[in-house]
Amino acid sequence: RSGDWSSHMCNIMGHLEELFTSTITRTFPEIDKPIVQIQVSKHADYQCNAAMTMAKTLKKNPREVGETVVKNFPEDPVISKLDLSGPGFINIYLDKEFLKQQVTNIVLQGVTPPPTKRRRVVVDFSSPNIAKEMHVGHLRSTIIGDSICHLLEFLGHDVLRLNHLGDWGTQFGMLIAHLKDEFPDFANNPPPISDLQAFYKASKKRFDEDEEFKKRAYEAVVKLQAHDPAHKKGWEEICEISKNEFQKVYDKLKIRITDRGESFYQSRMESLVKELTDAGLLQEDNGRMVMFGDGGEIPLTIVKSDGGFTYDTSDMACIKQRIEEEKGEWLIYVTDAGQSEHFKSFFACSKKAKIYDPAKVRVDHVQFGVVLGEDKKKFKTRSGDTVRLIDLLDEGCQRSEEKLKEKERDKVLSEEEFKKARDAVAYGCIKYADLCHDRTRDYIFSFDRMLDFRGNTAAYLLYALTRICSIARTAGVKKEDITEEAKKNPLVLEHEKEWKLARTLLKLPDVLVKLTEDLYMHPLCEFLYEVSSVFTEFYDNCYCVEKDQSGNIVKINYNRLILCEAVATVMEQCFAILGIETLEKM
Ligand code: ARG
Known part of the structure; x- marks a missing residue:
């Protein structure tokens, strides 16, 4: 890797770190894993303080240690000179010809990424919920997630950008029941719903106030989950309207993302629950089936008392799918910090269930803080509504x-x-x-x-x-x-x-x-x-x-x-x- 920098940009600090580490281990075999930190310096270009930390272990004068390192340092095209200052700082001066060549390369070849081991990365970001407003939290997730994807794509990774839409909750029962009442012919004529939020609010109102409607809403969920065609159609129509709204935001911001909502995992959730049950990993708690991780995390609710699945169930099935089917080697989830307990829990549980092995797969919950208005309060419109x-x-x-x-x-x-x-x-x-x-x-x-x-x-x-x-x-x-x-x-x-x-x-x-x-x-x-x-x-x-x-x-x-x-x-x-x-x- 080192030596020929004519074809790509050198990550100088990383390169210097490698050179120092190898020189030190060669020179002082008694030092097991040297701690080498390279810093930008005022006096030279960069500086290394390793001599100081090593001197203690070696029971030698740091300056002497520094001199030995400098003496044993190999020739390298990146470095023109090394010298010592103070009690044992090693100053590093970069080679001017190397610098000029690197600048010229930028003009001739563009910015070339530092050498990276290509990995399959799944990035879960944006992920708004169907029939609800996409809010500023989702905006943050969209912006941060997209940028992480650009970074990893630039470095040469194989990135799968996924929109984990909330498209499979109990809210669909009331939405479909309301849809049936308002637009009985929805299966043949797409319902002309222009304001899905208002539609959501209206159905919620009925759900809260009307017992008979509530009952029908519950039945609708059961039918939907049993794949009844008419209910499925209603669900599709609602998703369609919502996704079209989201797409307007993605188009404006030029975001590329593939929809793959919670519903995608329905059949996988069924088999997952069976697996977890067979492995004896679930326990009963007031009619629900829950799972504990090994690190004292909050337990996951895998099956509700009415037999339904939850956000937890879908994330367990989802992580399994991403590792086993997508061959993901690095999984990234971008959400607000408020969900950090959820992520800790399902990472821990998937580890316990041997779905995820930290030695093979890297997982990151990329969390972010809340968006505030200029009054330092939660970001809202003047009238107190969520900002569209x-x-x-x-x-x-x-x-x-x-x-x-x-x-x-x-x-x-x-x-x-x-x-x-x-x-x-x-x-x-x-x-x-x-x-x-x-x-x-x-x-x-x-x-x-x-x-x-x-x-x-x-x-x-x-x-x-x-x-x-x-x-x-x-x-x-x-x-x-x-x-x-x-x-x-x-x-x-x-x-x-x-x-x-x-x-x-x-x-x-x-x-x-x-x-x-x-x-x-x-x-x-x-x-x-x-x-x-x-x-x-x-x-x-x-x-x-x-x-x-x-x-x-x-x-x-x-x-x-x-x-x-x-x-x-x-x-x-x-x-x-x-x-x-x-x-x-x-
Ligand atoms: N739909 C969720 C929300 O609005 C975010 C989903 C994040 N992804 C995940 N795999 N849990 O908060």
């Missing part, structure tokens, strides 16, 4: 339009360009605001904040990117000219700010590796913001295109245009992973 996602997205577009007009973008863009910019900014900002901070924390949804053209927002970053892309364009230099130049002549970097920018760009592979460890996406946003800030520093200090007083171009610095192109490529790749569309003009 479609309305929220539309408001985003309207606000983004106002903002762009304020900046007089409508005067420089064509009508079509303006519309494109409006949507990209609106959806980009909504996504970015969600992804740019620690997902486990609650976050305050504020259009004013996310559409601010200053600071760490998509509005600012998208704009910064269009400006970078326009540097070469306004100088009349085409992208092909830049790549030609990069192919022909070795890159020349001299100015301190040029180096700083190059080093910053080359941190990306390490950032990506880090993201896959804990599936927190905010470090990628921090990186993106850092790139754009370091770019500004560079641009303020280094002319890319020199003009005379009357504005005529007198000199084009191709090396710097190559650097600009590399910055744009890196930023575009980050946006792609975040699921944010970039713009050429804005």
